[in-house]
Amino acid sequence: MNIAHTIFGVFGNATALFLFLAPSITFKRIIKNKSTEQFSGIPYPMTLLNCLLSAWYGLPFVSKDNTLVSTINGTGAVIETIYVLIFLFYAPKKEKVKIFGIFSCVLAVFATVALVSLFALHGNGRKLFCGLAATVFSIIMYASPLSIMRLVIKTKSVEFMPFFLSLFVFLCGTSWFVYGLIGRDPFVAIPNGFGCALGTLQLILYFIYCGNKGEKSADAEKDEKSVEMKGDEKKQHVVNGKQDLQV
Numbered sequence: 225m226n227i228a229h230t231i232f233g234v235f236g237n238a239t240a241l242f243l244f245l246a247p248s249i250t251f252k253r254i255i256k257n258k259s260t261e262q263f264s265g266i267p268y269p270m271t272l273l274n275c276l277l278s279a280w281y282g283l284p285f286v287s288k289d290n291t292l293v294s295t296i297n298g299t300g301a302v303i304e305t306i307y308v309l310i311f312l313f314y315a316p317k318k319e320k321v322k323i324f325g326i327f328s329c330v331l332a333v334f335a336t337v338a339l340v341s342l343f344a345l346h347g348n349g350r351k352l353f354c355g356l357a358a359t360v361f362s363i364i365m366y367a368s369p370l371s372i373m374r375l376v377i378k379t380k381s382v383e384f385m386p387f388f389l390s391l392f393v394f395l396c397g398t399s400w401f402v403y404g405l406i407g408r409d410p411f412v413a414i415p416n417g418f419g420c421a422l423g424t425l426q427l428i429l430y431f432i433y434c435g436n437k438g439e440k441s442a443d444a445e446k447d448e449k450s451v452e453m454k455g456d457e458k459k460q461h462v463v464n465g466k467q468d469l470q471v
Contacts, residue, residue: 229406233292236399242392244271244300247307254314265311265323267368272304273330274361280338281358281411287351289407355411362415366397366422376429380436387430394423 247268254260275297280286282293308327312320337357341350372385397419404413 229289229403230292232399232403232406236396236403237292237296239392239396239399240296240300243389243396244303246389246392251307251310254310258314260311260315260319263311265308265315265319266326268304268307268311269323269327269330270361270368271365272301272308272327273333274358274365275300275304276330276334277337277354277358277361280334280341281351281354285350286341286354287409287411290409290412292403293412351411355409359411359415363418366393366415366419369393369422369426373426373429376433380433382430382433382436385426385430387434390423390426390430393419394427397421397423 250263254263279294279297279301282290282295282297284291287293308323312323312327315323337354341354345353369385369390376382376385397416400416401413401420404410404416
């Protein structure tokens, strides 16, 4: 059982690392254009808070046999901090103030949870307090793609929901869900079971609407051709009018 626990934990580390690195493409664009454009900076400090709380929960003096939870979330916290700093550097003033405010709140919340659990709580009380905090923000992190799923249903197109990102949300949620079940840890199993379910829904939506992107493009091409033809007809009418005037 311990071997299976470790295997799923290692696999969860690998899939979670992919999820943390996925936004790097967006940040390459931000650095290249020296602008955050229309990208939202809110998900990065929120994911940072989830990583900090989960890493804290995985420490041996909070919960036993969860070192792998700490390693990946500690890594994720470093990555998300880099994202936040880059976003703050390139964001316009108004957005910069907003993200810095959220970032400050994230650090304050984590510091509060850490200090209360460290000095005011012990044993199961500490584990329960830290576990609940980590669970709430893990569910919030997994729920963030709900707006994209709504967009997919509305537009009947998966253009803004990449397949591999949906796949790794499913794999990450599933592996940590099983890890939590094997370790009999509800604070790992429950939020990741939620992530597994959302990942499954994303994949189902992808396979339902994946063929619509091409159809949409074809319709767009038809519309463009129709506009071009109408434009040509108008030009021809103008030319014919000029010729009639000359005659």
